[in-house]
Amino acid sequence: MSTPLSSVPRPAQILVIDDEPDLRTLYELTLLREGYRVEAAGSVSEAWQHLEATRFDAVITDMRLPDGQGMEIIHRIQKNQRSERCVVMTAYGSAENAVEALKAGAFDYLTKPVDLKQFRAVVASAVQATRAPVVQVIKPEKAAAASITSERAEAASVTGSSGIAALDRLVGESDPMRLVKSRIAKVARGMAPVLVRGESGTGKELVARAVHACSQRSDGPFVAVNCGAIPENLLEAEFFGAKKGSYTGSSQDRDGYFQAARSGTLFLDEIGDLPLAMQSKLLRAIQERSVRSIGSTQEEAVDVRIVSATHKDLHAEVQAGRFRQDLFYRLNVIEIAVPALRDRREDLPALCAALLARIAQDGGLPVPHLSAELLRRLALHPLDGNVRELENLLHRAVALNDGDELHLDLMGGNVATTMAAADVASMTPAQLAPGNDAVPPAMVVPAPVAEFKPAPPPLPSDLQAYLDQQEREILVRALHESGFNRTAAAARLGMSLRQIRYRIARLGITTPNGDDGASSSHVDD
Numbered sequence: 237m238s239t240p241l242s243s244v245p246r247p248a249q250i251l252v253i254d255d256e257p258d259l260r261t262l263y264e265l266t267l268l269r270e271g272y273r274v275e276a277a278g279s280v281s282e283a284w285q286h287l288e289a290t291r292f293d294a295v296i297t298d299m300r301l302p303d304g305q306g307m308e309i310i311h312r313i314q315k316n317q318r319s320e321r322c323v324v325m326t327a328y329g330s331a332e333n334a335v336e337a338l339k340a341g342a343f344d345y346l347t348k349p350v351d352l353k354q355f356r357a358v359v360a361s362a363v364q365a366t367r368a369p370v371v372q373v374i375k376p377e378k379a380a381a382a383s384i385t386s387e388r389a390e391a392a393s394v395t396g397s398s399g400i401a402a403l404d405r406l407v408g409e410s411d412p413m414r415l416v417k418s419r420i421a422k423v424a425r426g427m428a429p430v431l432v433r434g435e436s437g438t439g440k441e442l443v444a445r446a447v448h449a450c451s452q453r454s455d456g457p458f459v460a461v462n463c464g465a466i467p468e469n470l471l472e473a474e475f476f477g478a479k480k481g482s483y484t485g486s487s488q489d490r491d492g493y494f495q496a497a498r499s500g501t502l503f504l505d506e507i508g509d510l511p512l513a514m515q516s517k518l519l520r521a522i523q524e525r526s527v528r529s530i531g532s533t534q535e536e537a538v539d540v541r542i543v544s545a546t547h548k549d550l551h552a553e554v555q556a557g558r559f560r561q562d563l564f565y566r567l568n569v570i571e572i573a574v575p576a577l578r579d580r581r582e583d584l585p586a587l588c589a590a591l592l593a594r595i596a597q598d599g600g601l602p603v604p605h606l607s608a609e610l611l612r613r614l615a616l617h618p619l620d621g622n623v624r625e626l627e628n629l630l631h632r633a634v635a636l637n638d639g640d641e642l643h644l645d646l647m648g649g650n651v652a653t654t655m656a657a658a659d660v661a662s663m664t665p666a667q668l669a670p671g672n673d674a675v676p677p678a679m680v681v682p683a684p685v686a687e688f689k690p691a692p693p694p695l696p697s698d699l700q701a702y703l704d705q706q707e708r709e710i711l712v713r714a715l716h717e718s719g720f721n722r723t724a725a726a727a728r729l730g731m732s733l734r735q736i737r738y739r740i741a742r743l744g745i746t747t748p749n750g751d752d753g754a755s756s757s758h759v760d761d
């Protein structure tokens with residue numbers, strides 16, 4: 237069994253690379269004072285000699301060196317799969333260099349002239365990262381034997397079970413989802429900001445949580461902020477905190493989101509909704525890695541990783557002048573695009589099974605049966621609201637479950653837009669069963685709308701059962717939309733209360749107010 241590195245009592249070892257002797261000495265002294273062991277180099281070749289002789293915890297390098305670029309060192313460290321965390325020092329105003337370095341795998345960057353307080357903070361977090369105890373390392377061969385996917389093995393090699401659990405919560409083994417998961421596992425280790433893009437309800441927050449859980453910050457807090465939900469006049473206090481008495485009613489010092497997320501991850505959801513004035517303040521906080529709470533004269537350093545998310549096209553927002561270009565570049569160092577549900581229809585059975593299990597567990601209920609018929613009907617539904625819509629449909633189905641089989645309230649959906657009806661009609665229950673990934677790809681790629689001519693659905697083999705099913709769905713929907721008020725539901729369907737009661741009883745529909753309405757204690761009728 238391997239011993240966690242953190243239990244080895246040796247000072248962390250740092251390599252500093254800068255061609256300016258004065259600066260090199262300044263960095264060396266600063267780090268020595270912090271208790272690190274330090275070696276220094278003035279060029280790429282000299283640095284590499286040190287690296288060949290010793291394993292370091294962190295490497296701090298200038299970008300421009302006499303015989304090459306600091307980037308070469310990062311590339312070589314990555315290529316040789318060495319464990320050193322790299323921090324680059326870039327000239328002020330050359331954000332592209334910093335972005336390039338982060339993309340190449342640098343842990344973090346510092347802008348010159350380097351602020352020594354920041355320097356110490358960044359080095360400390362780089363060293364902490366290499367020394368974080370490895371909970372469980374799964375070798376790729378072992379992982380394959382245990383049918384663990386490569387992205388799970390990658391996550392396991394970084395943080396162990398919390399990373400694996402977070403990736404498992406992201407249900408779906410379709411190609412686009414596997415891509416998302418492997419990207420999460422890859423990018424989680426660094427400090428580079430991540431922008432998660434995708435339509436509403438696709439699981440962007442789950443992705444952000446997985447980035448955090450797979451990172452070395454997983455023991456730190458994950459603070460999620462919905463940027464669109466905070467009144468504009470409160471934004472600054474909410475983000476950066478406020479001192480006692482700094483505004484009316486503030487009777488004590490209050491931390492902001494940045495302080496709350498210290499040593500962890502700050503998730504800025506709906507970042508596209510942040511007003512321009514606040515965008516400038518956020519940019520400053522990210523660049524300076526420090527914030528000043530309202531009413532304070534002091535800046536305080538904050539070690540926070542930023543993950544943001546948006547359903548908007550931020551490029552277009554920049555073009556339209558609604559989003560700052562410099563902030564966009566800052567946040568978008570690494571992008572993770574979460575696919576819409578229509579682009580990964582083969583995940584539907586596994587998603588339904590997982591969502592139903594979760595819904596049942598939350599409600600303390602037995603997991604309801606997921607019939608092939610129910611999956612077939614869901615597959616015909618557009619689900620433009622993505623996983624959230626699917627979750628809501630299943631929630632309703634469970635709430636209205638009469639004990640035998642789940643029934644869906646799908647009325648009003650545009651069936652033709654997603655999957656060819658004939659394709660779905662020809663799917664066998666086995667093909668639709670949860671866990672079956674043998675669904676032919678042709679079935680999951682929607683035909684272009686202009687060419688799409690759905691085949692007529694097959695004739696029902698039992699007309700009465702079919703009509704009963706239709707009637708049942710209409711009644712359930714009317715009841716649901718009327719808040720289970722039978723009088724209102726009956727009025728919407730042009731019938732009397734007696735008639736709807738009769739039909740509810742005939743079709744065995746159970747409502748939250750009672751089994752046939754006669755014994756209802758609810759105020760509805």
Ligand SMILES: Nc1ncnc2c1ncn2[C@@H]1O[C@H](COP(=O)(O)OP(=O)(O)OP(=O)(O)O)[C@@H](O)[C@H]1O
Pocket residue numbers: 405406407408434435436437438439440441442443505547587590623624627
């Ligand atoms: N791949 C998935 N596996 C399991 N559940 C999922 C998946 N994707 C989304 N969900 C569930 O769907 C719901 C919506 O997900 P989430 O809030 O992460 O979406 P979002 O893209 O952040 O939405 P919005 O843009 O509206 O904020 C959540 O309850 C989440 O747990």
